Amino acid sequence: MKINKKAITIYTLAINKAQNGDYTSAIKMIGESLKISPNYLDAYLSLGGIYADMNDYQQSVSNFEKAFAIDSAFARDYYLPYSISLAGCGRFEDALKAVTTFLSSPKLNDRSIRAGEFRKKTYEFAINYANTHPEKNYVFAPQNLGDSINTSDLEYFPSLTIDGKKFIFTRRIQNKETFYESDRVNGVWGKAFPLQGKINSNEYNVGAQNISQDGEWLVFTGCNFPQGNGSCDLYISF
Structure with missing residues (x-):
């Protein structure tokens, strides 16, 4: 056509x-x-x-x-x-x-x-x-995590440590995916910040992360689409 x-x-x-x-x-x-x-x-x-x-x-x-x-x-x-x-x-x-x-x-x-x-x-x-459940008395009531986590940008693919105190997710800003972290203190999630260290990169888009239950390992995908060949590799960080 x-x-x-x-x-x-x-x-x-x-x-x-x-x-x-x-x-x-x-x-x-x-x-x-x-x-x-x-x-x-x-x-x-x-x-x-x-x-x-x-x-x-x-x-x-x-x-x-x-x-x-x-x-x-x-x-x-x-x-x-x-x-x-x-x-x-x-x-x-x-x-x-x-x-x-x-x-x-x-x-x-x-x-x-x-x-x-x-x-x-x-x-x-x-x-x-x-x-x-034909009586349909079940309730789906999701709660927004608030502005410590959510912004006008897209946030997705969250993962938690087993103790529920560390929260890692992906934030997409102008088509660039970056990992963010928030820590739960006294029942409240703190202001999210870019994951520290060398995980986030200007060269790669990172995504599909999964944090280990003890919070010590992070397995994720890095894709170098900006370089044009569209290849993705698995990475692990300690």
Whole structure:
């Protein structure tokens, strides 16, 4: 499907805005590109991802479905994030169908299969729990960790030591992933700060960390995407 060059230019600029955390401008610009090329598949897929990052799962689902209506076969790899947004809407049965569609692809790598199987188990758990609790008197009441942890940037992939006193997580600032630490003192999480030492790097994006139960080891992934070859390696720090 041929896409107007002007639409592509606007879309490319919009993606740069999104990568720098300016979602509002990115959404507006992608909308402008879609006015020029209404069947711009990548634009709808990107909107689905941006709205998911903003926790606006209804809009995320809507845009993913617009993309699937254009070419569901080409967009098949996006059934995994689509399933996550469906789950965010509380539509776990639909999420299970979506992730099953994703896993049926014969071209998935091991990492994608593991990610899909993990999500599938969580959706199955949610469906089973709802079926075994028809009175629906269960309460899901998550509590925000507050501004010592959360900022306007994205925070994700947390891990805790077994004593619950050290909290490591990833914060993404302008598309750069950095590990942050917060320590719990007298039941209160302190202001998070970049993990000290040589773990955080200007050369690598770090992610997928897992802290040992005693807090002495940290296993994580470092990817040198800025250098262009996209390679990732596992690291361990003491």
